[in-house]
Amino acid sequence: MLHALAEQNTPEVRKQARRYAEQRIPLLRGACVPVSKQTPRDLVDDAITDIFLGDGDPWDPNQCDLLTHLRGAILKRTWLEIRHRKLVRYSPFDLAEGDVETVLARERPHASRGDISPIVFASMIELVATELRKIETRDGPAQVILECWQVGFVERREVMLLTGLDDETYKLARERILLRKKYLPPRLVAIVEDLLDRSA
Amino acid sequence: MSDDWSPPTGEYERPRILASLEVTSEVAEGDCIDPVLGVSERDLRLVDAFYHHLGVEASEDPSPPTAEEQESIDWLGEQFAKLQAMTPEELDALREERARARRWRR
Structure with a gap:
């Protein structure tokens, strides 16, 4: 296993893993997990060190390649942190009436540096989830993938196994889901980008 | 990216997956992890999975690394070399x- 780790831990794989880790930052920040510019790099380093030391979920090079394992390890760790933060961090809020855009506009100036207020985060979750649920009900393959996602099955292999979708059908349905990012409100995208800038 | 979806012929019916899915114990219908703001576990998982797949897409982007990424790539390489050179002690x-750091984080 250590031999495979040394062999597959190439600059290209490190670049790919870091790019993956970077996409976890908006959610981490939204859940008030402390993050910095170095967080994506540190997430990758932690996952590699875990393999080397035999900590965490073991990597079997015969089951998947290093990049897939690193992405899975980063996903698991960040998900647990996000969920933990959301579970323990309850505080009272003055929930004024108003639509999501109004709430976002009101909350943003008050957000501390690099932070997303819980209201903004809740709005962000609601907006994205609502957008994903706009997938046509006739689109069976996309619907079953979303059902898998919302109960915690996200990897291609497990989703295909659970749904019986073939490779091509899965791939096209997943693409249709990811295309929904085009329809997310520009305001939401701007907030996430702004927060990322402020953390730089 | 292809978006050539045509209406299903019925071979991927929802009951099939609903019957086969064993929902993890921490996810239950109506489970709410933020009762004040109404964020449900299902919504959070759905959005988390969406970002995961955006991350997978980003990681498959073949463009060369930026200067900042290159710095991280080199640093990660150095850290790994240090690990390999460590004694058992x-x-x-x-x-x-x-392990101590993990306990402290919890």
Whole structure:
């Protein structure tokens, strides 16, 4: 296993893993997990060190390649942190009436540096989830993938196994889901980008 | 990217997956992890999965690394080389240090 780790831990794989880790930052920040510019790099380093030391979920090079394992390890760790933060961090809020855009506009100036207020985060979750649920009900393959996602099955292999979708059908349905990012409100995208800038 | 979806012929019916899915114990219908703001576990998982797949897409982007990424790539390479050069005693100490850090985070 250590031999495979040394062999597959190439600059290209490190670049790919870091790019993956970077996409976890908006959610981490939204859940008030402390993050910095170095967080994506540190997430990758932690996952590699875990393999080397035999900590965490073991990597079997015969089951998947290093990049897939690193992405899975980063996903698991960040998900647990996000969920933990959301579970323990309850505080009272003055929930004024108003639509999501109004709430976002009101909350943003008050957000501390690099932070997303819980209201903004809740709005962000609601907006994205609502957008994903706009997938046509006739689109069976996309619907079953979303059902898998919302109960915690996200990897291609497990989703295909659970749904019986073939490779091509899965791939096209997943693409249709990811295309929904085009329809997310520009305001939401701007907030996430702004927060990322402020953390730089 | 292709978006050539045509209406299904019925071979991927929802009951099939609903019957086969064993929902993890921490996810239950109506489970709310933020009762004040109404964020449900299902919504959070759905959005988390969406970002995961955006991350997978980003990681498959073949463009060359930026200067900042290159810095991280080099740093990660150096860290790995340091790990490989550690003695068994140093590795044990590192294991212990990381275990302590994990306990502290919880």
